[in-house]
Amino acid sequence: MAHWFAMGGYAVYVWPAYAVFFIVLAWDWFAPALRRRRLTRELRGRLARERTRNARAARAEVST
């Protein structure tokens, strides 16, 4: 195992290369998930505000 990990003396080049590959792709995979969560929250908030506004308008209409 230790022999394998040493990569024939090239461990300092091989493993960082693999680390970069996985870190960059993990960023690519998870960054849009965060964007998506933010977007859904924003849309939900906008719809909720719209609903209260509509309800208020309806109440005003009834009282007049």
Next chain:
Amino acid sequence: MHWLGSPPNFYRFAGALRPWLMAVALVGAVVGLYGGLVLAPPDYQQGDAYRIIFIHVPSAWMSLFIYATMAVAGLAALVWRVKLAEVVAMECAPIGAAFTVVTLVTGSLWGKPMWGTWWTWDARLTSELVLLFLYLGVIGLYNAFEDRRRGARAASLLALVGIVNLPIVHYSVQWWNTLHQGTTVDFLDPARSSIAPSMLWPLLVMALATHLYFFASLLGRARTGLLSLESGKQWVRILVDGQPAQTTGAPT
């Protein structure tokens, strides 16, 4: 094709397909990396340093493949002004940029022990760096516009112009004298490939895995892009809120 062009249909279809693509990509990566890092023998010239090939070459292929995909979608966006094509073209750019960064960094980490330098301004390396700048240019131009649909069309035009760089990257090792090694895998003439089968199959499996990963990532990004672009539409309201929008005025 027409059915898929409709955003709600695409949204559902992409959402169903995406986990399967990612699952196969992950299995492929495990198999490919096991083959490349454990089963394949060390190279007789490069020792174990060559094992960077199993991520470097698939990433380099992806950097070109994604650019071509972006340009094709960009062309469709410019010609037919299809919203989905605009979204797909624009969501390709960050994934392509990510793979290009991986290509450059892993190449640098491979170049240091083999050539004795992290970087050299030779044709292959420089044209790949230009590819990164093209991706960043597309992303920047897209974000510079207030109107995102106009931004997408402008950036698509840039993507189309930049396509001249693709053959330059690909043929640079033949056209110019370069430090970069020549083609390892020749798909048109397999006999010319300079790689042993025990090293070739993990490379091809990794290439397949990165392609599937790209499609999974693209579908996910495109779904979010459509959601944002269509945020006022009824299907998005139902999706986000679980109920259709109420019309203004008194509820009935």
